[in-house]
Amino acid sequence: MNMTIGLSDILLVSPMIALFLASLIPLTVKVLRGNREQNPIATLTQGLLGIVISIALLAVFGGAGKTAFNNGLIFDGVTQWISVIALIAAGVAMIMMYENPATTGKQFSELIFLAMSSAVGMLILVAAVDLLMVFIGLEMMSLALYLMIAMSHEEKISKEAALKYFVLGSFASAVFLYGVAFIFGSTGGTNILAFMDNAADLVQNSRLFLFGISFVILGFCFKVSIAPFHAWTPDVYQGAPTPHSAFMATAVKAVSFAAFLRVIATKSLVGSDHLFDILQWLAVITMIVGNTAAIMQNNFKRMIAYSSVAHSGYVLVGVITAGVSDNGAFGASGVIFYLLSYSLMTLGAFAIASMLEKSESHMVNIDDLAGLAKRRPLLALCLTVFLLSLAGIPPTLGFFGKFYMFNAAIGEGLLWLAIWGMLNSVIAVYYYLRPIVVMYMRDGDAEIAPRSLNATTVTVVVMAFLIVVMGFMSGPLFAAVEKSLL
DSSP, rough: OOOOOEEEEEEEOOOHHHHHHHHHHHHHHHHHHTTTOHHHHHHHHHHHHHHHHHHHHHHHHTTOOOOOEEEEOOOOOHHHHHHHHHHHHHHHHHHHHHHHHTTTTTTTTHHHHHHHHHHHHHHHHHBOOHHHHHHHHHHHHHHHHHHHHHHHHHOOOHHHHHHHHHHHHHHHHHHHHHHHHHHHHHHHBBTTTTSSHHHHHHHHHHHHHHHHHHHHHHHHHHHHTTTTTTTHHHHHHHOOOHHHHHHHIIHHHHHHHHHHHHHHHHHHHHHHHHHHHHHHHHHHHHHHHHHHHHHHHOBHHHHHHHHHHHHHHHHHHHHHHHHHOOHHHHHHHHHHHHHHHHHHHHHHHHHHHHOOOTTTTTOBGGGGGGGGHHHHHHHHHHHHHHHHHTOOOTTSHHHHHHHHHHHHHHTTTTTHHHHHHHHHHHHHHHHHHHHHHHHHHSSOOOOOSSSOOHHHHHHHHHHHHHHHHHHHHHHHHHHHHHHHHH
16 A cells, blocks of 8 residues: 655645644643743634644645645545635634633633634544544544533533533444444445445445444434434533533534535435434424424523524534445535534524623523523624524524525435424424513513623624525535536
């Protein structure tokens, strides 16, 4: 096996290298200052600069069909789009960390370092087409996250959340690796591109391969919180500091679904009707469980967590569509477009929750939003935009995200999945409208925490603006995504 690494390989992975080097700056400065924290604005700026450089390098060097390190990493349209979504989510989460009471303070440099290390793992995960590289990306992303959650100033709940996430995440990784071992045993390799063309035959003829691919899919179901493997999600999102919850609900979900999409795109579902049926039922159950559980929540973050479980069900519909369709680009672009809209809406909702937290152990309930419309009309309007978009009400971006994804599903004959998706979207409207009703119809003393929340406010307004504007421009945007995948 010829392993030569040239300059082109280094240039393709330059976004990851740049991000990693930028993550070291705050830590190095802190060490040189005798373990004294530098001004948090400087730390934040260094982090955001690294993210901007990384996005620029991705845009310059990536492109259809470019692979690095002996086909271990691929830099196609999926890699570029999802990496940019993950990096933007990381940047917004870092701005929230700068202003959230549970995350600012003595260890801010370490926190930014961990957030960026996690983002490096994400970039590896998105670009990986070798299952062992996928595992390395997955672990790099997750290990940094476990530490980040445990580092909160909040004493009990965040430690519990970190432990739950660590135990269940390790279990999911073990299941995934077990599946990879079986795939290696039956094909003699772990590169997805190697068995891409004959995966359907392998699934039919080799029980060993079917077992392996099922376990790999099971590992991903844990990571993207598909029911019944979703039980950790509400606990961890509620217990973790809000910026971290926002980071996990958007960036982690987007990159895990991208890796999931690569495995499913091998057309292994075409070879096994049982696997195909099970995944469809998992999608339906996830939508129902997420939406019905969200209705019963009073804690705002927990409600968004269950809503994110329901959205995993919607995205799984798109992933299944891409896995059985002859024109995989249409199904895959539906998934990417949906993840883009979902990330913007969820980041916005979490950012507003972060601004309402007065101390590190303060839990924001839906009733706490009473009176926000009178005191902070702009923020109330932004939250309304995020919630209506999550519910999928036109002309917001969320509506078009669902429209393109369900449209692709109907095109592949998965009409019943699309109908379940639409029914669940109707159920979801109830709990998305509840906070809006509380904000506008009830008197109360909802107040933004007194610290100067300028950066978070700006990002919230920008995201709300993008959701509305991109909703009107969804046609050209979707066409651009689809073109990059062909």
